[in-house]
Amino acid sequence: DPVEDKQALLDFVNNHPHTRTLNWDGNTPVCGHWTGVICSEDKSHVIAVRLPGIGLSGPIPPNTLSRVSRLQILSLRSNVINGQFPSDFSNLKNLSFLYLQFNNFSGPLPLDFSAWKNLTMVNLANNHFNGSIPNSLSNLTRLSALNLANNSLSGEIPDLQLPSLQLLNLSNNNLSGSVPKSLQRFSRAVFGGNSNLSFANFPPEIPPAVPPSKPNPKPKSGKLCETALLGIIVAASVLGIVAFASLILVVCLRRKREDGISGKLHKGEMSPEKMMSRSQDANNRLVFFEGCHYAFDLEDLLRASAEVLGKGTFGTAYKAILEDATTVVVKRLKDVNVGKKDFEQHMEIVGNIKHENVVELKAYYYSKDEKLMVYDYYMQGSFSAMLHGRRGDDRIPLDWDTRLRIAIGAARGITHIHTENGGKLVHGNVKASNIFLNKQQYGCVSDIGLTTIMSSLAPPISRAAGYRAPEVTDTRKAAQPADVYSFGVVLLELLTGKSPIHTTAGDEIVHLVRWVHSVVREEWTAEVFDLELMRYPGIEEEMVEMLQIAMSCVVRMPDQRPKMLDVVKMIENVRRMDNENRPSSGNRSESSTPPPVVGTPQSTSHE
Ligand SMILES: Nc1ncnc2c1ncn2[C@@H]1O[C@H](COP(=O)(O)OP(=O)(O)OP(=O)(O)O)[C@@H](O)[C@H]1O
Numbered sequence: 001d002p003v004e005d006k007q008a009l010l011d012f013v014n015n016h017p018h019t020r021t022l023n024w025d026g027n028t029p030v031c032g033h034w035t036g037v038i039c040s041e042d043k044s045h046v047i048a049v050r051l052p053g054i055g056l057s058g059p060i061p062p063n064t065l066s067r068v069s070r071l072q073i074l075s076l077r078s079n080v081i082n083g084q085f086p087s088d089f090s091n092l093k094n095l096s097f098l099y100l101q102f103n104n105f106s107g108p109l110p111l112d113f114s115a116w117k118n119l120t121m122v123n124l125a126n127n128h129f130n131g132s133i134p135n136s137l138s139n140l141t142r143l144s145a146l147n148l149a150n151n152s153l154s155g156e157i158p159d160l161q162l163p164s165l166q167l168l169n170l171s172n173n174n175l176s177g178s179v180p181k182s183l184q185r186f187s188r189a190v191f192g193g194n195s196n197l198s199f200a201n202f203p204p205e206i207p208p209a210v211p212p213s214k215p216n217p218k219p220k221s222g223k224l225c226e227t228a229l230l231g232i233i234v235a236a237s238v239l240g241i242v243a244f245a246s247l248i249l250v251v252c253l254r255r256k257r258e259d260g261i262s263g264k265l266h267k268g269e270m271s272p273e274k275m276m277s278r279s280q281d282a283n284n285r286l287v288f289f290e291g292c293h294y295a296f297d298l299e300d301l302l303r304a305s306a307e308v309l310g311k312g313t314f315g316t317a318y319k320a321i322l323e324d325a326t327t328v329v330v331k332r333l334k335d336v337n338v339g340k341k342d343f344e345q346h347m348e349i350v351g352n353i354k355h356e357n358v359v360e361l362k363a364y365y366y367s368k369d370e371k372l373m374v375y376d377y378y379m380q381g382s383f384s385a386m387l388h389g390r391r392g393d394d395r396i397p398l399d400w401d402t403r404l405r406i407a408i409g410a411a412r413g414i415t416h417i418h419t420e421n422g423g424k425l426v427h428g429n430v431k432a433s434n435i436f437l438n439k440q441q442y443g444c445v446s447d448i449g450l451t452t453i454m455s456s457l458a459p460p461i462s463r464a465a466g467y468r469a470p471e472v473t474d475t476r477k478a479a480q481p482a483d484v485y486s487f488g489v490v491l492l493e494l495l496t497g498k499s500p501i502h503t504t505a506g507d508e509i510v511h512l513v514r515w516v517h518s519v520v521r522e523e524w525t526a527e528v529f530d531l532e533l534m535r536y537p538g539i540e541e542e543m544v545e546m547l548q549i550a551m552s553c554v555v556r557m558p559d560q561r562p563k564m565l566d567v568v569k570m571i572e573n574v575r576r577m578d579n580e581n582r583p584s585s586g587n588r589s590e591s592s593t594p595p596p597v598v599g600t601p602q603s604t605s606h607e
Helices: 006-015 087-091 135-139 222-242 261-266 272-280 298-303 340-351 383-388 400-423 480-496 512-521 531-535 540-553 564-574 576-581 585-591
Strands: 021-023 048-050 056-059 073-075 080-083 097-099 104-108 121-123 128-131 145-147 152-156 167-169 174-178 196-198 286-288 305-312 315-321 327-333 361-366 371-376 435-437 443-445 501-503 509-511
Touching: 121 512, 145 512, 305 327, 340 361, 383 435, 383 480, 400 435, 400 443, 400 480, 400 540, 400 564, 480 512, 480 540, 480 564, 509 512, 512 540, 540 564
Parallel strands: 021 048, 048 073, 056 080, 073 097, 080 104, 097 121, 104 128, 121 145, 128 152, 145 167, 152 174, 174 196
Antiparallel strands: 286 361, 305 315, 315 327, 327 371, 361 371, 435 443, 501 509
């Protein structure tokens, strides 16, 4: 609710004793002392306080912040607060985002940062802090951004071991000595304006390579290319939606070369009977995996009516309805890059993965011209369709509990995949359209390991672009940390409701990871979340925790990302009060789906 002056703000807070997020956008500056805004009574339910640019002055009164002991987001940016770093901040054990920039704070930084294990983003720039940078910052394993620029900090920079740190700014202080090795991955600019700092041991900066006098092969600007890319993405998905046609699968396959099975069928060169016998041939048959209850053969499949579900990176997916009403999904692969033996070996690995958070490959078919994969049909559609589809009046909102179940399930599925094939298997294509809901309504992942048998994709032209980890240049060689990155993007999608690459109203192309970083950096953290989630009370804490997990997954350096097993444990911890009802996360997270996080979902079959 908009409030117009300080008294109104105080009244508002006092009249709404359960306010959990206190947000003041700073558009109406209010001068004066700030006692009473958040310290008037017990406010232990408050998790976010944003009071930027409202003219708060004087030091923070003692014990003010001990009343908001569960605070996760604190922004007092752009006020005229002075005095020392408040000692009672050490009570704020859950603090994740701390923005105190552009104030008049002075004195030393706290010596001991070990109390704030959750700190993800710290901005103390443009104050008068002095003394040295505390070594204890190394305790902040989740810290992703640290801005201490434009203060009066002095002494040597400690050898900070901050595995998640992506943004650092120590410029314009009085720091001396040399830059420790652990921070030499950042550019010199972040240490600039410290006249006594030596760069003698700093690796030489390599100027960006400028190709001699070669004409630029790219005729258009990067932005245009990105627009074109988005056009392709949008067009492809629209095509998938409108291309509904009740076709015989054979017809879908008709443009194959003459020696192709379907081509022959189409031209009447081979009757279904002959085809049938050929399909029973040991060299040319539909291979079902153990435990598969389907009782159809290739001929039945070829006779089935088929509807295009969508064209993906690796081919086209069809919903095929057989004569006995059995419904399956047939994925017709294009650009398989390996021979029959390797293909079969790979299918064996994938087909033998049995886990309730992994979509089971039921059967496959290999011939020179056709490579098919058969899966169960998930009638609720993918997580992507649930999240982004039907945004109009008839939209069924995707509530937080469902999103949590999707995240936990998918994380467990990927974790299990990472244990397969001697711990070497990589999913390679983790994205929202490859996540479905299993019978318990938990996420389960599909499309495993196809990248390794397909031709490499030119990174910028792929539909998976927004999910791809920055280090992946050849999709066939992606490693497990790249799956962690892609899963982090899925989590960001789940939290924000935004696609990994989307356009703004002004047609600007936005990359979700960059957007979230910029919003969090500009301390609008609470604004990251999907508006649709705002209707559910009391979930902010969980959302902030999930945001931290997502941000740790999308760290630029692959070796600094958590392992999937750790991600599972972190997500399980988001809903702590549920732990008593569930087995411990350790082994279970690799093997099964626990009872639902909240309530009992309807038991719906996915078939
Ligand atoms: N088993 C399934 N049940 C229901 N829908 C499915 C199933 N498998 C795939 N789909 C849907 O079919 C469409 C095409 O899937 P496909 O996997 O071919 O492409 P994609 O997921 O869009 O991209 P990619 O090829 O990179 O995975 C997607 O909307 C996907 O969610």
